[in-house]
Amino acid sequence: MPEQPFPPEGAIAGAGPGGAMDLTASEAGTLERHPRDPGADGSPAPPPGPDAPDPAGGRPRSLWSDAWRDLRRNPVFVVSSLIILFLVLISLWPSAIAPGNPLACDLAKAQQGSGPGHPFGYDGQGCDVYTRTVYGARTSVAVGVLATLGVAVLGSVLGALAGFFGGPWDAVLSRVTDIFFAIPVVLGGLVLLSVVTSTSVWPVIGFIVLLGWPQISRIARGAVITAQQHDYVQAARALGASSPRVLLRHIAPNAVAPVIVVSTIALGTYIALEATLSYLGVGLKPPSVSWGIDISAASPYVRNAPHALLWPSGALAVTVLAFIMLGDAVRDALDPKLR
Amino acid sequence: MLLDVRDLHVEFRTRDGVARAVNGVSFGVDAGETLAVLGESGSGKSVTAQAVMGILDTPPGRVTGGEVLFQGRDLLKLKEEERRRVRGAGMAMVFQDALSSLNPVLTVGDQLGEMFTVHRGMSRKDARAKAVELMDQVRIPAARERVRQYPHQFSGGMRQRVMIAMAIALEPALIIADEPTTALDVTVQAQVMDLLAELRREYRMGLVLITHDLGVVADVADRIAVMYAGRVVESAPVDDIYKAPAHPYTRGLLDSVPRLDLKGRELHAIRGLPPSLTDVPRGCAFHPRCPMARDVCRTDVPAPHEVSATRAAACHFWKECLNG
């Protein structure tokens, strides 16, 4: 029998992940674009020119670029990221839209409604609610972002190492996370933070990182264990790849998605947690400006001056919602099951 | 004719456009007959089965044309409620993955019995007795004890028997089996195929066997419909096809099967890849991979030509193919 020539399977399954996804599972995965190049006639294809077009229009598509393509088309993502962008901008330059001083208060104007130049009115201390709400964003965003960074770094490093090395490390870490999960967050905050006298944001951030990392570490551990079972990890090991290489090059890129998703959603809840702690008087303390402090201060006068409570609460709710929505959108875009 | 599918069309909406998963498929099954629908992944064979059963995911799928005549009635015109009655009592389906088709928190007996309590209004006790009877029928040893066990306590082969028991519970006229043995080991495959063949004889059921395995087909089928890119490219009695295929795709498939009885180191391979359903080639869908393709194949979709009274092939050059 003459040797069968090997036609280069020049065709590319250009349909990408999306093309196959919408069909039933048994049919999925093989919705390939059919061979178009000359190789289909059985002889080896002459290599196409240097500018052979890619199916996706130019650049090679990675899962990240696909995710980005999905995100841009998702209205939930667009709205939430616009809100977040606005929040970030005003926390960097609050004076751009609020020229006043959040600490300049005039008791004579206490509880007054809105007036010219003071659209949100005054609170119980006679401070301008608009200015304080704008400045409060800075604290919330700072606490949210820094706490999330801390949690994500600490949690994913510990979780990834436990998942990767397993054995006693894993057993110890799992028990430790169990213990941290057993601590009621608000009670823990009341106890731990009441002994702190500093008025800066750091004790609050530290507390959130302390209680938040086990959540991420569990996610990271699970994601690492899942990624580790894939054959490409085995293939790298069979090639003689070192543990750091396997972990950084093969496991981490494939395990990072759930960590990002959960972190984004957690960011919103950390902002809410900061407000809660500040409301209870153990988080940030005056003269810091925080929505939690303002909500706490305004609640006794809620009948006379509801606006003083409404604006910071509204800002808090919108902010938390925006981060949670963002997290949801990111999850939809990154979830491999939907890919 | 028990089941008569005529010119069935099914489309899927995907990101990359409309996928014509089933593109004018016709076939028929008589009572007591086994029809094998043979195709590779992406050929539309499973989608055809789902459309006939009425379990297509809509959306993204949509039946856009054709008729599914079952015992003379067009199922596509029935209301969902009537359709549901046909499923189970009239026709039943056996799936590839028995583990995910069975409910893990209910015992096997409960799931079998449910068929009788729901469809036949039997008491729980009678239904349990029927469940044991059924398990005996599909040759599950120690049925009386095992009826109380959960699906995960059964091996792969035994689970597939449970699925078959469930399918025959209401004595349907037609069974559609979608790759029933693909997930099983070779020695267990033979058991399950034998069981299906026996039950079919016993109850004079029609059997539609959806498969990619030419060997299984040769062992049990009476007729074969070969599918490629959403179309039936050849349909014929099983002996005729194996003796002399009338379509180059069928010929290519037969030649590429590794065989025990033919020693040779080089396997014949069909070059290239099956097409994407969102981008099926113009003319004959097989022409880019076909060794016999000529100009007409690139422009004209071949109609099914009648090779004999029982046989049809959708190829412009079926005569040449038939003569080798």
Place this chain on the structure above:
Amino acid sequence: MAEAILEVRGLHKHYPLTRGVLFRKEVGSVRAVDGVDLTLRRGETLGVVGESGCGKSTAARLLVSLERPTAGSITYRGEDVTRLSGRALKAVRRNIQMVFQDPYTSLNPRMTVGDIVGEPFDIHPEAAPKGERRRRVRELLDVVGLNPEHINRYPHQFSGGQRQRIGIARGLALRPEIIVADEPVSALDVSVQAQVINLMARLQREFGLSYVFIAHDLSIVRHISDRVAVMYLGRIVESGRDSEIYDHPTHPYTQALLSAVPVPDPRARARRERIILTGDVPSPAAVPSGCRFRTRCWKARDVCAEEVPLLAVPQRLRGGLAGHESACHFAEEKRVVAPTP
């Protein structure tokens, strides 16, 4: 007969079964591989066939040192690979590579094809100078029948058959002597299976590779193997040259396995005798005493429950083609595959 390049003796892999969270207690073990002897000769293909759960995949992972055996030795170039570690092990790995079953999970979805096929050079920098690597990767893609221009694409842009070619190119990169292929085509469509099998056969000729080819199906193995070993529940039950196994099988399990392979020819249906085994493969955590196959064997007698049959050439059958290693007390030739007239 060519020299032996890989020798496996008494290979065991047991996984302990434990109970309890805090105080782990061993309550038994899964005997995935339980005393396997294999010899691979230079330039040949050794087919290892068995049903799921027979331990063939575990054996493959032991051969490429992805796992350490509980007992036994794997000798390559006079060294017991199972005792190596660090640099010495890494050097051996250059020469024993693996091709995986599932082309969808064996390629890292976050890496381009160029990075995947080039990774062996990153791990073994001595194999190719840095400036050469890109060119070598293109060559490799060409060798396995892929378009070298697709070097920057991601795995999900390829079909199953093409992905398997990428996996083969990665296995080939370091010019190994031995490739262990764990069911390399069982996840592929029939028409694509043949392409990949033919590719592997061609590469073997071109590069003088030795293959350990693992499969669950005797028919695929027939086309590529020089010798075949049949595995059941962690042990080899029969082994020999391919004509010995296919035309003169003496172990009842091999005979059943052969007869269970559907023949794509309805005329052969009538001619062949079908052996249909009852029941399923027992769990490797509860292996039957004596001969492991006795619970499904139609020949089983009392002695089968008491004495473990050893893998050896049966005394009575010496000399003829049926005279090859078979682990059965009642080994007897039985022709299952009908020759095609």
